[in-house]
Amino acid sequence: MNALSSLLSLAYLGLAFLAPSPVSHLFGLAALGVTAFLRLSPTWRTLSLALLTLAFTVGLMRSGNTLGLIGLVGILVALTTLPRIPTGIRVLLALAILLLSVPLAGFANTFVFELGIQIGIYAAMALGLNVVVGMAGLLDLGYAAFFAVGAYTWAIFGSEQAKNFLQGNFPLPGEYMYLFMGIAIVTTALTGLLIGLPALRLRGDYLAIVTLGLGEVVRILANNLDHPINFTNGPQGITPVQRPPIDWFRQLMATLGVHLDRTTDYQLFFYFLVLLMIGLVVLVNVNLANSRFGRAWVAIREDEVAARSMGIPLLPTKLLAFMTGAAFSGVMGVIFAAQRTFVSPESFTLLASITILGMVILGGMGSIPGAILGAAALTILNLDVLKTFSEFVRISLPQIPNQVDPAKYERLVFGLILVLMMIFRPEGLIPEKRHRAEMEEA
């Protein structure tokens, strides 16, 4: 058994090098499954994981296919969740994947960067929603609204848009983005306060419908606040939004011996920025989970009445969770606006909110590695797998009407994920301990 997993890994390494194709990557994912789920001795397992890391990196570099990215994320998850792997090796492998494998693959195929950044932005948001839904048990169906508030906060002032209602020198220079990340935390947390104050007094299900409405209202405002005063530029959206200057980053990379060209420099920069943000968000998440507030949230989630009798003030505690989640989303909104240099109401629909919810559900409510895995899986599914599949359908089954294009049916896919997870595995793929206990108790 032990040798088998390493043999499989080795075989995939060979395949990835000699014959990189979707089939060989699927083989690699199978090898990862064997490594993660069978009973193996820690040494062999570590060895296989290391081999697989190398193999997925080679696979990503040598083919236009991004299935390998799922493998790398899978290895990261395995490293954080599997027992009895030496800590040093865990850290070393994780760093190698994040700092070497992904950038190397990205230089070979810039789509990997694009995917990596999107996964990172969504992962950070999923972690924020995880605080609201997973820890405190508050169902927020308008989470993308906060993302929108954050994105527009920077987009309006980081473009010529602000000239319409303010005197002054707009766009603000790109460095201000860092300041606006702070401002977005405040504006989104305040938005959360404004919505939460009436909605959180009531039973949980009302929050769901109020946040659903809020998401819709923010979208309507973004679409229509181009008159009487043009704040949001309506459905056309705002472009170009300033990016921070990165000369220092180029120099830093040059001293490390990496020479960047015009297309990859910003992508690498935003990739690292997003990684940094995820690091921060995870840190905040872990600390919150073990804090007085984290325990209070879990208590409220499990039994509101009991929590109140233990002296937990319900409204302030729930508000705090709601505002924390909102603030995470707002910061990522600023980065999103700067990275794409373009913001429009299209990105903040109900579908976006449900996608983020789907990430949290798929990974497991309350589970930090789960949220990251969920974000990676759904982002890759959405941006890559569905598109590839629809390409395949178009070419091989031309008689099918063009309205039946798989890439347009994300709702069906996300809906199925939500329903099937709720029926068969409500605790998620990587369950958090308390949640599993709660779901099994009944």
Added chain:
Amino acid sequence: MLEQILALLPQVIFDGFILGFVYAMVALGYTMVYGVLELINFAHSEIFMIGAVVGVEVFRYLAPQVESGFLLLLLALILGGVVAGITAILVERFAYRPLRARGTTNRLVPLITAIGVSFILQDLVRLIEGLWHNEFFLRMRTVEDLEGSVSLFGGAIFAQTKSFILMGVSILMLVGLTYLVNRTKLGVAIRAVAQDLHTASLMGIDPDRIISRTFLIGGSLGGVAGVLFALQYTTITPYVGFLPGIKAFTAAVLGGIGNIPGAMLGGLVLGQLENFFGTYLPILTNGNFGTEYKDVVAFLILIFILLVRPQGLLGQVVKEKV
């Protein structure tokens, strides 16, 4: 400006009733399911949409064969109600019942399932329409019998035959439902399950069966409302249920969730308010804020009610049991 407002007022109130009756019928589905399961059945807005799509399809295919527009509409209403009702039963059977069978106490689980079902139904309808007609933007076919119009009160109200039919059918359905819930054996069983599912099951009531019937009744009401909605507003897509859905739920909360007369009242009030603001907002603000903001108004009403009278207009305060 006041003159302009007053001149429009009769028409605004008339149109408000049309919208209000649609909301009232959809709100009943939300309120009945909430009554028995304490679940916001997000999928109900899609049941409504399915009714509308069935209505469009019946008109598309049967209009050349059936001579009388009224008979055609009757067929559409029956088919729309039946298909929507059956869909509602299937949703309950395959999505919600497995959760109940497992006895999950976590309140998020059924809510998230409901959202998922809602998304699945939207895209399933889109898929079916895509395969069938290679298009999912549907237009209701107009039939002459139903389009005839009259002017009332010296031209103050312009009203179409179909608008009167909409109101008439709605009132009939609402009266019928009230009779069914208050006077029949099934109605007693539904109220018993709503009051206390466990005790009801000790009194010889099969809760699963009653819940299924509740979905059937609420679903067919939603379906009928959908057909009438399609007749009135003509443009239908698989995503058309979402906004009326949220608003009908708002209406149910406005009237007092779980309360059947409350849902009707809430629907009518919300229809009037929304139509009022939708028409007058552009006039009052010199066109600076357009009709689009009527959705925002409905949402603000929801928040306002939750703040000042969370039990709704006709609801009673229920103490939370431990």
